[in-house]
Amino acid sequence: MSPIGVFDSGVGGLTVVKELVRLLPAEDIVYFGDTARVPYGIKSKETVIRFSVENTLFLLKHNVKLVCVACNTVSSCALPKIKNSFRVPIVGVISPGAREAVYATKNNRVGVIGTKGTIKSKAYEHEIKKLDPKVKVTAVACPLFVPFVEEGWLNQDVVLTVAKHYLKPLKEAKVDTVILGCTHYPLLKNVIKKVLGENINLIDSAKQVAIEVKKILSDEEILNSRRCGRSQFFVSDNPEWFEELAGRFLGKPVKNVRKVSSV
Amino acid sequence: MSPIGVFDSGVGGLTVVKELVRLLPAEDIVYFGDTARVPYGIKSKETVIRFSVENTLFLLKHNVKLVCVACNTVSSCALPKIKNSFRVPIVGVISPGAREAVYATKNNRVGVIGTKGTIKSKAYEHEIKKLDPKVKVTAVACPLFVPFVEEGWLNQDVVLTVAKHYLKPLKEAKVDTVILGCTHYPLLKNVIKKVLGENINLIDSAKQVAIEVKKILSDEEILNSRRCGRSQFFVSDNPEWFEELAGRFLGKPVKNVRKVSSV
The missing domain is CATH 3.40.50.1860 (Rossmann fold)
Known part of the structure; x- marks a missing residue:
C-alpha cells in the first residue's frame, strides 16, 4: 500500500507526523523538509507556490496516496494552486x-x-x-x-x-x-x-489534520491494514541539523535522514 | 566600462555597497540578493557553495569585472571553490x-x-x-x-x-x-x-573590502573614469521586503529593485 506524503519548509511539520503516527500507526509516511530553502514564512506567495509544487512532485515520485501540507505558510498561500495542479488528495492545516x-x-x-x-x-x-x-x-x-x-x-x-x-x-x-x-x-x-x-x-x-487525513483515507478506502507503518525522512540540506531538531518536534529521535540533491 | 558585481544571501551585503559607493563613486554596481533562499547561515557548506556558484554566474551574465562576496557565510565556506571556478577577480570579506x-x-x-x-x-x-x-x-x-x-x-x-x-x-x-x-x-x-x-x-x-576592491581594480587598470556610477539591484524574491530593509543597511532608500525568476 502507498505511503502518506508530508512536506514542510523544514522540521516543524514533524508535529503533524507525530499525530499521524499516533492516529494511523499502520500507515507508511514519507516526509520531505525543504531545509535548503527554509524558512518560507518571509517569502512571497509566488515563490512559496513554486517551492510547494516542487515538493509535491518529489513526494509523488515516492508514489504517495495523499499529500499532507504540514506548513501553515504553504497551506495559507499555495493550497488552492497545488490542489488544482494534482489529482492526489491534498490536505492543508x-x-x-x-x-x-x-x-x-x-x-x-x-x-x-x-x-x-x-x-x-x-x-x-x-x-x-x-x-x-x-x-x-x-x-x-x-x-x-x-x-x-x-x-x-x-x-x-x-x-x-x-x-x-x-x-x-x-x-x-x-x-x-x-x-x-x-x-x-x-x-x-x-x-x-x-x-x-x-x-x-x-x-x-496537527491533531485535526490527522483526523482529516484518516477520514479521507477511510472514505476512499485506501487505509493501510499492515500492522506497523514505517516513516522515511528526506531533506534538501543539513540532515544532521534536522536530526538534532527533530526530537523536539516528534517527541522521539529521528535517524537515517536522507539528503536529496534536488527536489 | 563593466560594473562591479556584489552578491549576498539577502540584504546585508548592502553594507558593502555603501562603502564601495563611498570609496569608488565612479563605479557602476550590480547587486544580487538571494532572498528566495535566504538565510545561508544555517545551511551546509555544500549547499552554500551551490548557491554561490549560481549567484556568481548571474553576475557574470551582467558582464561584471570583479565579484565581491558580501556575505560572511559564503566567504568562509565557499570562497576557495568559487575562486577556482571563475577567472574574474573575486573578493571575500x-x-x-x-x-x-x-x-x-x-x-x-x-x-x-x-x-x-x-x-x-x-x-x-x-x-x-x-x-x-x-x-x-x-x-x-x-x-x-x-x-x-x-x-x-x-x-x-x-x-x-x-x-x-x-x-x-x-x-x-x-x-x-x-x-x-x-x-x-x-x-x-x-x-x-x-x-x-x-x-x-x-x-x-565592509570598509576593508572596499579598499581591497579599489586596489585590485587599480592594479589591473580597470578603474572606472566616469563621473557618477549607477547601482542596480536584483533579488530572487520579495523586492518590496528588500526595499523596506535596504535603507537600514545602505543609509538611503533603494528603489526599482528587480526580481529575477531564476538565477
Missing part, C-alpha cells in the same frame, strides 16, 4: 485549525498567530468567517518565534518579553481561543499561557 | 576583516562573532593565525542576531539580554577587538558596546 477554533470559542473572539506570510494571506480569517461570520478574528505575526524555537529558547525571560509584545493585541481583544498558526508554536505553549492566562484555548492544528 | 583585526588588537586577543556556518568554518581563525600565530581567537555564533536586525529590534532590552548571553565568552577571554563577522551585526554596534565596553574595537569588514 488551515481548515482543520479554523474548524477547531470555531468549535472551541465561547465568546466568539479568536486569535491567530503565525508567520508574516500566513498572517498576510488572511487564510485563517477567511476560513473562520466562512464557518461562522459572527466570530471576531484578531491576527498577528510573530516572526521571532521560529528562530527562538529553532535555537531551543523556549522558556527564557527573553522569549516571555517578546511574547508579551506580540500578543498584546490578542489580550486587548479578549480572545478566549488562539490558533497556533505555525508548526513551531506549540513548543511555546507555556510562554503563551503565561501571557494570555492558563484558561486560554490553544489550537494546534 | 574574511581576509580584509582578519587583517584589520590583527592590526587593531593591542593585547593579541580577538573575538569573532558570526552565523553558525561562519563560526563552524573557522575561516577567521585560520586567516588570523596565518597573519599572526600569537593572536588568541575566541569565536562564538550568535544565531538570533540576524532575525533581531531584520525585525528592526536593535536597541531593546531583549536584544541586550541575548547579547550578554552570546558575548560572555568574549568578555571572559578579555578580547580588545571583535570582528563583526556578519553583515547584519554592525547594526547592533550599540548593544555590543553596552556588553563589551565603549573601548572595544569593533571591526566591520
Whole structure:
C-alpha cells in the first residue's frame, strides 16, 4: 500500500507526523523538509507556490496516496494552486485549525498567530468567517518565534518579553481561543499561557489534520491494514541539523535522514 | 566600462555597497540578493557553495569585472571553490576583516562573532593565525542576531539580554577587538558596546573590502573614469521586503529593485 506524503519548509511539520503516527500507526509516511530553502514564512506567495509544487512532485515520485501540507505558510498561500495542479488528495492545516477554533470559542473572539506570510494571506480569517461570520478574528505575526524555537529558547525571560509584545493585541481583544498558526508554536505553549492566562484555548492544528487525513483515507478506502507503518525522512540540506531538531518536534529521535540533491 | 558585481544571501551585503559607493563613486554596481533562499547561515557548506556558484554566474551574465562576496557565510565556506571556478577577480570579506583585526588588537586577543556556518568554518581563525600565530581567537555564533536586525529590534532590552548571553565568552577571554563577522551585526554596534565596553574595537569588514576592491581594480587598470556610477539591484524574491530593509543597511532608500525568476 502507498505511503502518506508530508512536506514542510523544514522540521516543524514533524508535529503533524507525530499525530499521524499516533492516529494511523499502520500507515507508511514519507516526509520531505525543504531545509535548503527554509524558512518560507518571509517569502512571497509566488515563490512559496513554486517551492510547494516542487515538493509535491518529489513526494509523488515516492508514489504517495495523499499529500499532507504540514506548513501553515504553504497551506495559507499555495493550497488552492497545488490542489488544482494534482489529482492526489491534498490536505492543508488551515481548515482543520479554523474548524477547531470555531468549535472551541465561547465568546466568539479568536486569535491567530503565525508567520508574516500566513498572517498576510488572511487564510485563517477567511476560513473562520466562512464557518461562522459572527466570530471576531484578531491576527498577528510573530516572526521571532521560529528562530527562538529553532535555537531551543523556549522558556527564557527573553522569549516571555517578546511574547508579551506580540500578543498584546490578542489580550486587548479578549480572545478566549488562539490558533497556533505555525508548526513551531506549540513548543511555546507555556510562554503563551503565561501571557494570555492558563484558561486560554490553544489550537494546534496537527491533531485535526490527522483526523482529516484518516477520514479521507477511510472514505476512499485506501487505509493501510499492515500492522506497523514505517516513516522515511528526506531533506534538501543539513540532515544532521534536522536530526538534532527533530526530537523536539516528534517527541522521539529521528535517524537515517536522507539528503536529496534536488527536489 | 563593466560594473562591479556584489552578491549576498539577502540584504546585508548592502553594507558593502555603501562603502564601495563611498570609496569608488565612479563605479557602476550590480547587486544580487538571494532572498528566495535566504538565510545561508544555517545551511551546509555544500549547499552554500551551490548557491554561490549560481549567484556568481548571474553576475557574470551582467558582464561584471570583479565579484565581491558580501556575505560572511559564503566567504568562509565557499570562497576557495568559487575562486577556482571563475577567472574574474573575486573578493571575500574574511581576509580584509582578519587583517584589520590583527592590526587593531593591542593585547593579541580577538573575538569573532558570526552565523553558525561562519563560526563552524573557522575561516577567521585560520586567516588570523596565518597573519599572526600569537593572536588568541575566541569565536562564538550568535544565531538570533540576524532575525533581531531584520525585525528592526536593535536597541531593546531583549536584544541586550541575548547579547550578554552570546558575548560572555568574549568578555571572559578579555578580547580588545571583535570582528563583526556578519553583515547584519554592525547594526547592533550599540548593544555590543553596552556588553563589551565603549573601548572595544569593533571591526566591520565592509570598509576593508572596499579598499581591497579599489586596489585590485587599480592594479589591473580597470578603474572606472566616469563621473557618477549607477547601482542596480536584483533579488530572487520579495523586492518590496528588500526595499523596506535596504535603507537600514545602505543609509538611503533603494528603489526599482528587480526580481529575477531564476538565477
